[in-house]
Amino acid sequence: MTVLRLWISVLLIALAAPLAAVEPDEMLDDPLLEKRARHISDGLRCLVCQNESIDESNASLAKDLRILVRERLSEGDSDTEVVDYIVARYGEFVLLQPTTGGWNWVLWATGPIGFVLALLIAAGYLRARSKAPVKPVEGLSAEEQARLDEIMKG
Amino acid sequence: MPMITELGHFTLILAFMVSIVQAVVPLIGAHKRLPGWMAVAEPAATTQFVLVAASFAALTYAFVVSDFSVQLVYANSHSEKPMLYKISGVWGNHEGSLLLWVFILALFGAMAAWFGDNLPPTLRARVLGVQASVGAAFYAFILFTSNPFLRLNVVPMNGQDLNPLLQDPGLAFHPPFLYLGYVGLSICFSFAVAALIEGRVDAAWGRWVRPWTLISWVFLTIGIALGSWWAYYELGWGGFWFWDPVENASFMPWLFAAALLHSAIVVEKRESLKSWTILLAIMAFSFSLIGTFIVRSGVLTSVHAFATDPERGVFILGILVFFTGGALTLFAGRASVMEAKGVFGVVSRESALVANNILLAVASLVVFVGTMWPLVAEMAFARKLSVGPPFFNMAFTPFMVLLGLLLPVGAMLSWKRGRADKVLRQLAPALILSLALAGLVWSMQTGRTMLGPVGVFLGAWLVSGSIIDLIAKTGRNRDLSRLFRLPRAEWGKAVAHGGLGITMLGIAGLMAWEEERVLVAQIDEPFTVGQFDFVLKGVETVQGPNYVSDMAEVAVLRGGKEIVRVFPEKRNYPVQQMPTTEAAIDYRFLRDIYVVIGDAQNDGGYVMRIYIKPLANWIWAGCILMSLGGLLSLSDRRYRVAAGARKAAPIKGVPAE
Numbered sequence: 001m002t003v004l005r006l007w008i009s010v011l012l013i014a015l016a017a018p019l020a021a022v023e024p025d026e027m028l029d030d031p032l033l034e035k036r037a038r039h040i041s042d043g044l045r046c047l048v049c050q051n052e053s054i055d056e057s058n059a060s061l062a063k064d065l066r067i068l069v070r071e072r073l074s075e076g077d078s079d080t081e082v083v084d085y086i087v088a089r090y091g092e093f094v095l096l097q098p099t100t101g102g103w104n105w106v107l108w109a110t111g112p113i114g115f116v117l118a119l120l121i122a123a124g125y126l127r128a129r130s131k132a133p134v135k136p137v138e139g140l141s142a143e144e145q146a147r148l149d150e151i152m153k154g
Numbered sequence: 155m156p157m158i159t160e161l162g163h164f165t166l167i168l169a170f171m172v173s174i175v176q177a178v179v180p181l182i183g184a185h186k187r188l189p190g191w192m193a194v195a196e197p198a199a200t201t202q203f204v205l206v207a208a209s210f211a212a213l214t215y216a217f218v219v220s221d222f223s224v225q226l227v228y229a230n231s232h233s234e235k236p237m238l239y240k241i242s243g244v245w246g247n248h249e250g251s252l253l254l255w256v257f258i259l260a261l262f263g264a265m266a267a268w269f270g271d272n273l274p275p276t277l278r279a280r281v282l283g284v285q286a287s288v289g290a291a292f293y294a295f296i297l298f299t300s301n302p303f304l305r306l307n308v309v310p311m312n313g314q315d316l317n318p319l320l321q322d323p324g325l326a327f328h329p330p331f332l333y334l335g336y337v338g339l340s341i342c343f344s345f346a347v348a349a350l351i352e353g354r355v356d357a358a359w360g361r362w363v364r365p366w367t368l369i370s371w372v373f374l375t376i377g378i379a380l381g382s383w384w385a386y387y388e389l390g391w392g393g394f395w396f397w398d399p400v401e402n403a404s405f406m407p408w409l410f411a412a413a414l415l416h417s418a419i420v421v422e423k424r425e426s427l428k429s430w431t432i433l434l435a436i437m438a439f440s441f442s443l444i445g446t447f448i449v450r451s452g453v454l455t456s457v458h459a460f461a462t463d464p465e466r467g468v469f470i471l472g473i474l475v476f477f478t479g480g481a482l483t484l485f486a487g488r489a490s491v492m493e494a495k496g497v498f499g500v501v502s503r504e505s506a507l508v509a510n511n512i513l514l515a516v517a518s519l520v521v522f523v524g525t526m527w528p529l530v531a532e533m534a535f536a537r538k539l540s541v542g543p544p545f546f547n548m549a550f551t552p553f554m555v556l557l558g559l560l561l562p563v564g565a566m567l568s569w570k571r572g573r574a575d576k577v578l579r580q581l582a583p584a585l586i587l588s589l590a591l592a593g594l595v596w597s598m599q600t601g602r603t604m605l606g607p608v609g610v611f612l613g614a615w616l617v618s619g620s621i622i623d624l625i626a627k628t629g630r631n632r633d634l635s636r637l638f639r640l641p642r643a644e645w646g647k648a649v650a651h652g653g654l655g656i657t658m659l660g661i662a663g664l665m666a667w668e669e670e671r672v673l674v675a676q677i678d679e680p681f682t683v684g685q686f687d688f689v690l691k692g693v694e695t696v697q698g699p700n701y702v703s704d705m706a707e708v709a710v711l712r713g714g715k716e717i718v719r720v721f722p723e724k725r726n727y728p729v730q731q732m733p734t735t736e737a738a739i740d741y742r743f744l745r746d747i748y749v750v751i752g753d754a755q756n757d758g759g760y761v762m763r764i765y766i767k768p769l770a771n772w773i774w775a776g777c778i779l780m781s782l783g784g785l786l787s788l789s790d791r792r793y794r795v796a797a798g799a800r801k802a803a804p805i806k807g808v809p810a811e
Contacts, residue, residue: 023672023752024673045540051397093540097542097545098545102535103531103535111517111553114520147272
């Protein structure tokens with residue numbers, strides 16, 4: 001039930017209202033603007049949900065945020081201005097993609113640094129292995145020999 | 155029979171006692187070379203298994219007969235549930251799932267005892283001893299913090315849970331498979347710790363460990379795929395992976411198990427990478443424990459929930475620290491004893507497998523840091539932030555792409571000293587085919603995304619590379635009848651690698667080319683999504699067994715011809731006060747048509763969501779192939795010989811590679 005338990009809570013929230021995500025009456029008439037709105041809402045977290053974007057969620061807070069995003073866009077804000085506006089009001093918790101600011105560089109650098117370190121260690125190991133003298137194969141212990149004889153007899 | 159629950163409780167306590175004996179006596183016996191003490195391990199493992207099985211059966215019985223005097227049954231079942239879901243209710247909760255956990259732990263321990271005839275006696279005693287010590291810790295956890303056998307003073311008339319959403323076969327079997335995988339890795343852990351105590355790792359050790367890793371990995375693959383498929387068809391918008399902490403908790407052990415089953419090959423065939431393989435075995439199980447901790451403590455969903463009821467979380471954290479810390483300390487002290495024997499060049503199968511291990515290990519490190527980062531940021535820097543799918547897609551994917559690029563080449567390099575130019579020449583047809591397909595797709599698609607072409611390239615490259623690898627094994631004159639005489643492990647390798655390609659292709663295709671339309675549909679007014687036309691024919695109210703449903707009838711047309719009629723539903727379960735959406739999915743080879751019906755509008759129309767999901771089935775088809783590949787490798791004769799040596803036919807030479 002490991003995964004299940006949290007799934008249940010995801011579910012209960014996701015299905016508490018009849019339908020998921022953005023509703024036709026919220027959508028903007030301008031398809032380009034609406035596309036930008038969808039893109040922005042995809043990256044904003046629904047604050048009361050379990051790891052869901054406001055685009056996927058049907059919580060009323062998510063709906064409010066979707067409408068807010070569209071209002072700002074209609075008033076001519078750029079994508080970054082809309083996101084900054086929401087972050088200023090709700091904090092960086094709404095960003096599904098964390099910023100690189102502050103100590104977050106550690107998060108972002110984990111992969112690249114880990115990879116480079118692993119490559120360096122592996123390179124050292126491979127050099128050592130390719131130059132290592134060939135060791136004579138050790139014989140079997142008496143026990144192992146007896147076992148082998150038994151197997152070979154079938 | 156009201157006593158059965160108490161019997162179950164009693165056998166669980168006995169199993170705890172037996173596990174303590176099994177953890178102490180054989181280890182001392184192995185240390186002092188006392189055959190009688192070591193011999194305790196096997197019967198103890200069997201006894202422990204029988205006792206836990208009885209305990210598990212007792213709890214299952216309580217669920218089956220709906221004995222609501224048991225608190226757990228009252229809280230998690232209902233007399234009107236279908237039998238299948240009464241049974242799956244046993245592990246559908248914290249206490250019961252832990253009982254399943256120890257049951258599987260004891261099962262694996264007993265299997266190691268039964269199939270371990272050919273292990274050196276000291277190693278066998280130590281493996282079973284370590285396994286029992288893990289068991290003892292979890293028995294204590296259950297008995298002291300999460301007892302499933304508690305009774306209620308006043309027996310209620312009926313149970314509380316009849317949640318329709320959870321009554322689903324995909325969800326009923328998802329947890330047991332994950333557990334089989336998680337817990338299967340405990341055997342690898344026990345083998346690793348036993349080898350450290352023993353101070354000896356050889357080819358035979360690799361041969362013993364690999365089947366356990368394979369079977370755990372297969373179970374994890376099936377479990378993860380089931381959960382993902384369930385999310386796809388049930389959640390109503392066709393998401394299949396959310397990078398949720400609980401998903402990541404199962405994904406990290408999967409990645410480590412994948413790394414381990416590859417590095418164990420190197421130990422088995424070349425007696426190299428020994429200490430690294432030991433470390434991986436320790437890490438794989440540690441990540442299973444971390445996963446258990448993440449999910450069971452709830453620490454990542456709410457720090458506050460953890461702080462108010464920390465007992466269980468702290469207990470698991472203690473188990474985690476004891477076993478991981480202990481094993482790593484032992485590793486630090488003893489790893490140098492494992493000297494490598496095999497010598498190999500920088501371009502060789504060994505190096506390719508090292509590359510595989512690096513990519514998988516770094517990828518899981520990224521998942522781990524990403525999963526834990528919100529917690530770290532909150533505790534260390536007082537920042538409340540989220541790490542969501544965009545981060546993982548960006549930080550994790552490059553390693554998988556690199557893995558896919560290198561895989562076919564690495565899989566064909568010779569052991570010891572390979573020649574990249576020779577392998578590339580063999581693979582040239584695959585490379586040309588894959589590039590051509592990717593180019594074709596690139597020119598055909600309308601968007602500018604690279605995701606689709608890259609996915610097509612990787613999919614084609616992995617599948618065709620696997621085929622070429624198999625054909626190359628038939629020898630110089632391409633006698634294809636030899637294909638069927640190849641060792642099963644060769645087939646397993648090809649099938650699993652091809653499956654990985656298919657999954658990668660499915661994920662990329664779905665993410666790159668998905669089409670979606672949300673609209674208010676009027677009855678009998680057609681509308682278009684992608685290359686399909688849709689007509690909402692009508693919406694009827696249908697009475698289900700325990701729900702009322704608004705069932706829509708939607709005709710799907712292509713080129714003016716009706717190809718299918720689908721029936722999405724919006725259900726309402728009056729007793730639970732719970733509305734649910736039942737998406738109608740028309741599964742097709744190249745694309746799924748995913749139709750969801752929403753609320754009625756004032757003007758007589760209905761909100762509808764239509765998704766065209768290209769290659770969605772390929773994701774799970776690839777997972778099935780990967781599992782199948784794992785099973786094929788597992789059935790290779792060298793393991794059958796190893797498992798049942800006494801019964802096996804006389805051994806012929808195994809083809810050299």
